[in-house]
Amino acid sequence: MKAVFKIVFLSFLCYSQFTLAQQNYSPFEKEIITKSKPLLDHPDFAKAQGFFLQKEWDSCFVYTLKQLSIENQKKEIQDFCHFFRGFGFKAKKLFKESKKEFQFISNDFPFHNHIKMFLGEIALEEKQFNTAINYFNAIEQLHPDLLLGIKKSSVKHNLGLCYLHLEKYDKAEHYLLEELQLEEAQNDTAVLVGSYGDIATLYYDQYKDNLAIPYFEKAYHLSKKVNNYQLKQNAALNMAVVEENRKDYIKALTYRKEYEQWKDSLNDQNKVWEVAQLEKQFTVKQKQKEVSLLKAENKIKIAERNGLLYSAIILLLLLGTAVYFYREKTKNNKIILAQKEALSELNATKDKLFSIVSHDLRSAVNALKISNAKLLENLAAKNLDELDSLLQRNSAIANGTYNLLDNLLHWALLQTKQSYFEITAIRLYHCIEQMAYNYQPLMLEKNLVFENTVSKNDFVCADQESLKIILRNFIDNAIKFSNENGFIKIYTQNTDEKYCTLIIEDNGIGMDAALQTALLNETTLLSKTENEAIVGTGLGMQLCKSLIQKNNGKLDLKSDVGKGTKIIVSLIKKQSNG
Structure with missing residues (x-):
């Protein structure tokens, strides 16, 4: 987002007010100088104003804090100090502190419209677009005399960006074209x-x-x-x-x-900028010394002003320290107990994983061992037809074992909470096309017809990597359990306002009701397939169930023996508002 105001960086620190002829100030800065001129007889405020104009935020914070520590001063000085601090925190991307400072400013402050502009920009940065629109609308129709340096084009631009993020394109176009017309006039x-x-x-x-x-x-x-x-x-x-x-x-x-x-x-x-930053480090250290000195001065003043309460403060500190250590001890005990429970769960998960690995990998390796023995016999006999069949069988066993290990890895990461997970808006069509492309050789081998009729306008909210794992497992199963010359269809149904229903359909061997119930049962870790030609554990289905649940989705399936299977995955639709 473009900056609304440009503040000139000064190489020489000066605490007194410069004349407008001496500096290339923006309209906003000129208004600051004019409105704050009657207050420059306060030394700390004069220094704070000078550092504000120079964008030296740390020094500005030091002297505004020193000025605010003075009691019984004008409300106008307090407003300006909080305004300088809020503006500085916003420039340093410390939005929470910035909003807090702006809250201390009274409604009759001359730059109150600027505060609305800054709060709108902060809301825009934090992607709170409707809140930002409310702030910008409040100053959009104001007369230029009340804006005190706020550019109309900047307000139009910010409104256009808000509506663009909200996908309200007509309003976004209206404001962006208005902004463009104003900017072209300024050239x-x-x-x-x-x-x-x-x-x-x-x-x-x-x-x-x-x-x-x-x-x-x-x-x-x-x-x-x-x-x-x-x-x-x-x-x-x-x-x-x-x-x-x-x-x-x-x-x-x-x-x-x-x-x-x-x-x-x-x-x-x-x-080059990094070199310049190193040169500034010495200046930063000097500013830190100033801050330390000011803190020491404030402590002395507080001690002189509140000497009678000093003992009470020490007692309160001691009491607070005792309470703190007691709470820390309680917290540590809870952490230790939670870690013990987590360790027990991890051990159980480890035992379960070892059981899976020892059983299924042993079966796969044994199948490869037997197949390789036959391969050697037929190689010696030069039986080419049988060799081709055995090689294809070995390839199928290797692919099945690889998928088992891959699913096992992802399942273990999911169970031990080590997997990275981020919900974003995903276009379903392209994700399915990418996954299906990787399986084209297997589809061609079985002469399967693949159809992806998912609409390009279907968006869902899900973690992209976990969605790929889900699609990969279901497409792989559809191919594995399909007969030659069959078909695989992937399409969506949008009968629900909240969910987008994705269906992966095949006309393969199908499954009976008992197997369907076992696969959908959350307590079932593994379900062996009855198809003796395929090495399978059901771990892929368990992994998919866990990932769909973590994506706030739902899983269902419909199948008839000999007629095929429909895997039904319901994922949350992308919302149209920000």
């Missing part, structure tokens, strides 16, 4: 590059490529006139994506090379 090249890019993204998200591409091209050509490597890099990358979608891979490659060039330039610039 700020760097800002225009970002504005063109935002509008292009708006149209591109709606698959309106004919409207998006001209704005991408405008942003790209205009980026040539600015010195901002990040803008150049983003513009080149956008053009590379556009040309890739146009299937013009030569131009796409050219833009990719330019993107890498600007990326390298940006990395070089970052290295």
Whole structure:
């Protein structure tokens, strides 16, 4: 998000007020200077104002805190100090502290509309888009005289971004075009590059490529006139994506090379910045000494002012320390007990895993041993037909054993809570296509017809990696239990407002009611298949059940012996609001 105001960085620290002719102040900074001028007879406040204009936030915090420690001072000075601190915390991305400082400011403060703007920007950063819209709407229609340096275009831009994130494209388009009209009148090249890019993204998200591409091209050509490597890099990358979608891979490659060039330039610039940061470390240490000195001065004042209460404070501290250590001891005992219980569960899980490994891997290895013995006999007899059959059998056993080990690993990670898990919005169609692509050779081997009729507009909220594991296991089972010349169909049903129902259907060997009940039973870890030609444990089904449950979904299945199986997975739909 673009910054609403630009504060000039000063290389020389000065605590007195400069004249407007001496500094290139923004309209907002000029208003700060004008409104705070009557208060500059307070030395600490004058220093705080000077550091605020120079973006020296740590020094500004020091002197605002020192000014606020003075009792019985004007409410206007307190408002300005809290305003400086709130603005500084926002600049340092400390949003919680920033909002806390803004709450201390009275409603008649001259820059109260700026506070609404800043709170809106914080809400936008925290993805609270509806809250942000309320703040921006409160200042959108105000007369320019009341804005005191707030740019109308910035308000329009922020509203456009909010509605874009909420996927309310009509409103987003309205505000972004209004912002663009204002920015074109001001002819700020760097800002225009970002504005063109935002509008292009708006149209591109709606698959309106004919409207998006001209704005991408405008942003790209205009980026040539600015010195901002990040803008150049983003513009080149956008053009590379556009040309890739146009299937013009030569131009796409050219833009990719330019993107890498600007990326390298940006990395070089970052290295220079790192050197500058090292040079500032000495200054930071000096500021820390100032903070320590001010804290010592405050402690002396408090001691002088509150001498009679000093003993009571010590007693309260001792009592608080005793209570603290007692609570820590209780907490540690609870932690130890919980760790003991967790260790017992882990040991039980370990024993169960060893049991699975010893039984199923022994069966698979024994099958390979017998098959290899036959393979050697037929190799000596040069029985090519039998050799081909045995090699295919060995391949099937190896693939089954590999899938067992892979599922075993993921199941163990899930049981021991070591797996990474993040719920995001996922387009189902592309995820299924990616998984099915890996199984095309197996489908061709059985001459299976595969159909993916899932809508490209179906989005679900799930962890991407766990969803891939679920799809991989169900597609693998569908292939494994299908007859030759059969079919596998994957499609969705959207009869529920909350859930998107995904169905994996095959016309294979199916299963009876007893096996279905056992597979859906949460207490059943393993269920051996009755198909003697397939090495299986049911661990994949158990893993899928656990992962679907962790994704807040539901699992069901319908099957008839000899007619096929339907695996029914219900996942939460992506919500349309922010």
